[in-house]
Amino acid sequence: MAELAEKIYGDALFQSALEENKLEQVKAELDALTAVFQAEPAFLAMMDSPAMDAGDKQKILKETFAGSVEEILYNFLRILSDKRRMGLFLSIADQFGALYRQHLGLLEVEAVTAVAMSENQKQKLRDKLSELTGKQILLQNSVDASILGGVILKYNNQEINGSVREKLSALRHQIRGVIA
Template sequence: MAELVSKTYSEALFEVAKEEQMIDSLQAEFEFLVSSFNDYPEFFEIFKTPKIAFGEKKKIIQEIFGDKISESLLNFIYVILDKKRGADILEIKAAFDQRVDDYKGVAKVTVETVVPLTESQLSEITEKLALKTGKQVVLEAIINKALVGGMVIKMGDQVIDGSVKYKLEGMLEGLTQIIV
């Protein structure tokens, strides 16, 4: 249900952003809003709780963000609050970002390794994934000591697990299946 909600609302905001030719600015404003929730968790609680009336929340949002975000995003926030979907704002933001990336032909990829990769290794991975996907690849490298060795590449719903940990777990599973 939450996925359907985030998809529906993000799609509506994206269409407004596209129509008004303000995709980048709306995305930046939305990021600013969500980062405010991360910086001030108590404020986020006020935003998402059903115990505070819509009118009160609207006043609070207007006072805090009225001169910092566009009228389009402000109205969008009001709709979310009016429909009692404040708790879904983070998922809506993630779905909106994904929609923007798809529109721009960008693929965000994480690469997990035990040791840091060199610039040439990162560049080679980026080039190969760009050729495979036909998209501009934005790579994030993460150090994960639990992998033992190898790497794990995550792109959207796809995971390429070439870690030693994964291979060892597969071997262990195979050994436990042997009937003696």
């Protein structure tokens, strides 16, 4: 249920920002608020608490955000507070970010390798993935020595496992199938 709410609210904020031609400004301010709320999670918990009066919540939002963030974002925060959805803010911001990247034709990819990739290797991988997907690739490299070699690509909740460990595991299953 919560995932559906996050999608609905994230989509609504994205569409509002797009329609008002404020996408870049809302994205920048949303990123800034995300950083603040990650550093101070108690604020979101307080704003989501049924123990606090709704009028007090609106007063806090007005004093804190009115005039300092884009009006679309301020009104969005007010709606989240009214609907007791402030606890979903970080997930909603993630949904907004995914829509933003999709709108710009960007694809985030994590490449897990046994050793850190050189800049030249990263660029070659970016170019190849861009050619295959037609999107601009935002590549992050993380290291996991346990994969032994090769690469695991993670994107859009998918994974392509081209690691040596995975290939050895598949070979082991094949051998067991022949012997058994």
